[in-house]
Structure formats: structure tokens, C-alpha cells
Amino acid sequence: MTETLAQLFEDASARHEAWGLRLLSWREIVAWADEWVLALPEIPDDLLAVSLSREPTREAQDGLTRLAGQSSGSAVVPYLRALWARKRAAGELDDFEITRQAWRLTGGSIPYDSDDFLVLARMDHFSDEADGIYQLTAEQRAKARRHLAQEVAWFLAGETGHLEAAWDEIAAAGERAEPVWHPNPPEARQAQALFAKVNVRRL
Structure with a gap:
């Protein structure tokens, strides 16, 4: 795992928890995903699913959950x-x-x-x-x-x-x-x- 991907997963874990607590809107989650899409040379499918969503569909939420699941949770x-x-x-x-x-x-x-x-x-x-x-x-x-x-x-x-x-x-x-x-x-x-x-x- 590259350092960049590790940071993505840590960021995803933090946003996933914030979404669960209703501290972030889904629009804010999508904006975060869009920033990562622009920064990465290769885009993970789960990140793309979040970025392309405009509503918190099951597919998009599952994508965020899978990204978060690869983190240590330290963030x-x-x-x-x-x-x-x-x-x-x-x-x-x-x-x-x-x-x-x-x-x-x-x-x-x-x-x-x-x-x-x-x-x-x-x-x-x-x-x-x-x-x-x-x-x-x-x-x-x-x-x-x-x-x-x-x-x-x-x-x-x-x-x-x-x-x-x-x-x-x-x-x-x-x-x-x-x-x-x-x-x-x-x-x-x-x-x-x-x-x-x-x-x-x-x-």
C-alpha cells in the first residue's frame, strides 16, 4: 500500500464516522471524494462510486465503508x-x-x-x-x-x-x-x- 492510499483510507474512516454521526452532509462527503479523484493517478472503484453519487445510495455508502475499513482508524x-x-x-x-x-x-x-x-x-x-x-x-x-x-x-x-x-x-x-x-x-x-x-x- 502506498502512503497516498493509506492517507485516503484514513481520511475515509474519519468521514465515514462523521457521516454516521450526521456531522457531515453527503454533499460534503462527495466534495471530499472529488478532491481525491483529482489527486490520484489511479482511482479506486469505491472512491469513484462516492464521487459520482449525488445522493447517499447504498452503493456509494458501501464504497465509503469499504474505503474506511482499510484504515487504522487513527484519524x-x-x-x-x-x-x-x-x-x-x-x-x-x-x-x-x-x-x-x-x-x-x-x-x-x-x-x-x-x-x-x-x-x-x-x-x-x-x-x-x-x-x-x-x-x-x-x-x-x-x-x-x-x-x-x-x-x-x-x-x-x-x-x-x-x-x-x-x-x-x-x-x-x-x-x-x-x-x-x-x-x-x-x-x-x-x-x-x-x-x-x-x-x-x-x-
Whole structure:
């Protein structure tokens, strides 16, 4: 495989994920494919199928999927970070939606043992607090919303330096909230699972 084709596959993987999350329109996917068609001396059939489509037909989507399947997936998270950051700045995506979309990448593009996963786990935790799942006060939800905004900013920037000092804080928050979770088993189990992952990561 040439370096150029490897880059095509990585690009395709990133666009494929962005299309699945509805972060890109099909027109944008086609424009990307057109650029590659002009740059390559030999055009893969799957790329041509995407470039020649004007609607997301099954053939075109399958072509994009096959191109993406030949990648390592290393470009997915950096590309999505840039898209999320742009759409967040434009007011097109809020922190709750970014958290929801990013969570879909866990276990794959975002491994469970990575620092990115731990930042995302904190985002998910604060998102739940902020949207009222834990029956917190308005002041507590507002505080959680501020925490969520900061965690999302760190996640989009790829910053993980705050993690080491954050675990005691989130564990203490869990202990304080335990009486609230107790009558609500699904949320209690989710919280306990999060703190178990935190404790494992700290060892």
C-alpha cells in the first residue's frame, strides 16, 4: 500500500464516522471524494462510486465503508474533535450532544484504558448531573453544567493533565450522591461502574 492510499483510507474512516454521526452532509462527503479523484493517478472503484453519487445510495455508502475499513482508524478522533469544536463554536452542537456522540466511540476509536475515555467518562457523569437525572438542586445542576463545559473544552483540545487531581473530587461527589442514587438502581449501577473504572485507572 502506498502512503497516498493509506492517507485516503484514513481520511475515509474519519468521514465515514462523521457521516454516521450526521456531522457531515453527503454533499460534503462527495466534495471530499472529488478532491481525491483529482489527486490520484489511479482511482479506486469505491472512491469513484462516492464521487459520482449525488445522493447517499447504498452503493456509494458501501464504497465509503469499504474505503474506511482499510484504515487504522487513527484519524477518526482528531478529525471529529475539529468538527465538534467548530460546530460547538458556531452554536450548532451543545455539550450534551457532543458527549452523546463521543460516547459512541468508546471501546473502538476511544479505548477504555485511554485518558480520552476517562475525560469522556467525566463528561458523561457531569452531563447526567446537569440534565437532572440525579435529582440535584438547580444550583448543583448549574455547577455540573459548568464542569461539563470545561471537560468538553479539555476533551476537544486533547488535554488530559487535569485527570490526576480530578479523581478524588469525582469519587467524593459519588459518595455524597449515593443516598440520591440508592432508590434508583439503574443510575446507581452506572455511577458505581464509573467509580470502579476510576479506581482501577488510579492504581
